[in-house]
Amino acid sequence: MARGSFITIEGGEGTGKSTHAALLGEALERAGIDAVVTREPGGAPGAEEIRALLVEGDVSRWDPMSEALLHYAARKEHLEMTVIPALIAGRWVISDRFADSTMAYQGYGHELGRGTIARLHELAIGDFSPDLTVILDLAVETGLERAVAGHEDRYERMGPEFHRRLREGFLEIARLEPGRCALLDAGQSIEDTQAAIRRLVGDRLGVDLE
Numbered sequence: 649m650a651r652g653s654f655i656t657i658e659g660g661e662g663t664g665k666s667t668h669a670a671l672l673g674e675a676l677e678r679a680g681i682d683a684v685v686t687r688e689p690g691g692a693p694g695a696e697e698i699r700a701l702l703v704e705g706d707v708s709r710w711d712p713m714s715e716a717l718l719h720y721a722a723r724k725e726h727l728e729m730t731v732i733p734a735l736i737a738g739r740w741v742i743s744d745r746f747a748d749s750t751m752a753y754q755g756y757g758h759e760l761g762r763g764t765i766a767r768l769h770e771l772a773i774g775d776f777s778p779d780l781t782v783i784l785d786l787a788v789e790t791g792l793e794r795a796v797a798g799h800e801d802r803y804e805r806m807g808p809e810f811h812r813r814l815r816e817g818f819l820e821i822a823r824l825e826p827g828r829c830a831l832l833d834a835g836q837s838i839e840d841t842q843a844a845i846r847r848l849v850g851d852r853l854g855v856d857l858e
């Protein structure tokens with residue numbers, strides 16, 4: 649059986665990643681593709697426990713490197729327990745965030761640097777990489793306003809400068825890896841952004857999505 653495709657949806661706060669991951673999963677199912685929608689940090693029992701440590705509590709709760717290590721501990725669990733078994737079974741996996749979030753948030757936001765995060769990535773998960781990464785881009789102020797309209801978590805309290813740095817991080821990732829990544833404007837309506845995502849998945853991964 650052919651291995652499934654692995655799609656990741658990335659971006660800053662309030663860009664609509666979860667909504668678009670769910671809608672893309674439904675579109676794939678309508679096209680007859682068995683799809684799993686999952687998220688990071690989380691997506692497996694141990695990883696969900698680690699998530700609670702990361703998203704709750706004081707802003708300065710973790711040293712930046714400790715925080716990056718926790719994200720990679722959660723990611724390794726998610727990969728081993730959820731993502732890789734599904735791909736091997738021929739299912740497609742859509743993850744709301746993956747490794748680019750650690751590069752953007754811890755590498756750029758917390759300024760650990762690209763090289764440090766790349767070494768950590770190599771050590772923890774080697775050269776495993778998504779087939780396609782959609783990066784949703786939005787002005788920081790608009791995103792934070794949308795995000796804090798719900799429950800404000802630890803990252804949303806980190807301040808606009810942190811969020812500006814991580815937005816630049818995502819833009820740089822998109823520039824450096826155009827073969828894997830595509831940058832989309834998340835300032836449009838949900839319908840227009842979702843239509844752009846479906847076209848992209850159709851073009852890059854050879855499926856016909858309505």
Ligand code: TMP
Binds near residue numbers: 747
């Ligand atoms: P969520 O709110 O998108 O579900 O994600 C939880 C928070 O975790 C979000 O504010 C971004 C942050 N995060 C990182 O800082 N590094 C990572 O590697 C991941 C996956 C998420």
